[in-house]
Amino acid sequence: MNLAALEKLDRRWLFLIVGLLVLGPLLKPLGLPLGTSKPVKMFHDAVAGIPDGAIVLMSCDYDPGAKPEVVPMTRTAFRQLMEKRCRVVITCLWPGGSSLVDQTIESVANEMRAEGHDLVYGRDYVDLGYKAGYEAVMVLMGKGIANAFPQDQRANSTASLPLMRNVRDYSSFAMLVNISSGYPGTKEWVQQVNSRFHLPMVSGCTAVSAPEYYPYLQSGQLKGLLGGMAGAAEYEKLRGEKGAATKGMDAQSLAHAFIALCIIAGNVLQWRKRGARS
Amino acid sequence: MNISHDLGVWIAALMTLFILSFLYKDNPLYKLAEHLFVGISAGYYIVLNFWTVVMPNLVDPLVRSFTGRDPVTHAVVQQVGGPFQGTIGDYRGWLLIPALLGALLFTRMISKIEWVSRWSLAMIIGVYAGLKTTGFAQGDLVAQAQGSLRPLWTGELWSSVNAIVFTIGLVTSLLYFFYSREHKGALGVAARTGIVFLMVSFGAGYGYTVMSRLSLLIGRFQFLIEDWLGIR
Numbered sequence: 001m002n003l004a005a006l007e008k009l010d011r012r013w014l015f016l017i018v019g020l021l022v023l024g025p026l027l028k029p030l031g032l033p034l035g036t037s038k039p040v041k042m043f044h045d046a047v048a049g050i051p052d053g054a055i056v057l058m059s060c061d062y063d064p065g066a067k068p069e070v071v072p073m074t075r076t077a078f079r080q081l082m083e084k085r086c087r088v089v090i091t092c093l094w095p096g097g098s099s100l101v102d103q104t105i106e107s108v109a110n111e112m113r114a115e116g117h118d119l120v121y122g123r124d125y126v127d128l129g130y131k132a133g134y135e136a137v138m139v140l141m142g143k144g145i146a147n148a149f150p151q152d153q154r155a156n157s158t159a160s161l162p163l164m165r166n167v168r169d170y171s172s173f174a175m176l177v178n179i180s181s182g183y184p185g186t187k188e189w190v191q192q193v194n195s196r197f198h199l200p201m202v203s204g205c206t207a208v209s210a211p212e213y214y215p216y217l218q219s220g221q222l223k224g225l226l227g228g229m230a231g232a233a234e235y236e237k238l239r240g241e242k243g244a245a246t247k248g249m250d251a252q253s254l255a256h257a258f259i260a261l262c263i264i265a266g267n268v269l270q271w272r273k274r275g276a277r278s
Numbered sequence: 279m280n281i282s283h284d285l286g287v288w289i290a291a292l293m294t295l296f297i298l299s300f301l302y303k304d305n306p307l308y309k310l311a312e313h314l315f316v317g318i319s320a321g322y323y324i325v326l327n328f329w330t331v332v333m334p335n336l337v338d339p340l341v342r343s344f345t346g347r348d349p350v351t352h353a354v355v356q357q358v359g360g361p362f363q364g365t366i367g368d369y370r371g372w373l374l375i376p377a378l379l380g381a382l383l384f385t386r387m388i389s390k391i392e393w394v395s396r397w398s399l400a401m402i403i404g405v406y407a408g409l410k411t412t413g414f415a416q417g418d419l420v421a422q423a424q425g426s427l428r429p430l431w432t433g434e435l436w437s438s439v440n441a442i443v444f445t446i447g448l449v450t451s452l453l454y455f456f457y458s459r460e461h462k463g464a465l466g467v468a469a470r471t472g473i474v475f476l477m478v479s480f481g482a483g484y485g486y487t488v489m490s491r492l493s494l495l496i497g498r499f500q501f502l503i504e505d506w507l508g509i510r
Contacts, residue, residue, distance in 0.1 A: 068497025
């Protein structure tokens, strides 16, 4: 193969190949094997270890730009919590995310109602929606959740919701489940809430931010971590579900293999050019 | 195949295709989608912040404090004391202060008095600098230093190897950023070892970034295939 020809290759061919490698497995799944990593198992076990019926804070800090990675995590985590009869208070610190979060939560709740679960909005779960202020909101919630969120996402008065009558501040929660795609997100929750209010915490995040959060896992500040679509797919596997993340993993694996080949080819080309020059 | 009859899905699908068309080359359809996105996002965020922040967190509590009635239901609200007898969580008329500071930000639009907006900005910067500094000190500096002090021998072979590699990586990476002496001799060896660890971390970061970006493409294709074309 003439490697020099690769140097002049129009990059649109690479885009086309990546596109086909992604499209193919989505139309015809290959069923490539999928393992489970320790951080994902820790996440699953930490949520499983929450006492049944406890109140959990779930902060979904993302917008539609990260939907393929974080929505599957939100779905699986919310379902796991609901199956444990935990009561969940949902917040969102990203302006573009509140509607998506509400839609996601409600679709899971509706699926569970269709399966025979008795779920009532306001009693079993509450969506407090979006609030501007980033870290200031986190600190304000420590003085009282209703201070920061006088109304929920559906414009109900927070005080009128039965679940919220049992919620005062962070001491009311057994755990914080944070699904994050950047700032504000896991890092800020660790800095402002986990370390100040000692609220145990797990995180699901986009792959691009996962390397930044591994030190928190190693130090025990996070009890579990889901990194990107792969983390979401492993979590689905542990829960015995086959959601959007699992369906996307074949495409993910093929495209990754191709990109790795491109990197190797690029390096070989550079070594050869350097050798020819010297 | 069961193509969607939802207008919203069609608009989203066409916008996705318009944006993806940039991969071939820049074109008017891409520009159209890009401008629509910027304009709609700006409008959406303004309206969202008005109804979810300005109204419930500022206007409604002020109306409640000064009129003694709930602004939505118009029912009489029981409140002990006057509009300025607030407590933590019930700030009442004192919310006029953040309202005023917020309004001062708009003086930037009038050149003669734009300097007044600096008072509000000073408040914002001061509060966030304080929050960030204390948060970093508690969440990162102290907790990470504690987390890094680990026994090298844990009683189990592989976790001990892990702890030793971790410690070597930590120390040599820190030494790489020590610039007060030339990187020669033992310091040079340590610094070069540190570069190896840093390169591994950059590689892991790159791999995760690739996964993130591919996930976005997969998500869009899943939307086009399942929601738009109805292939399941």
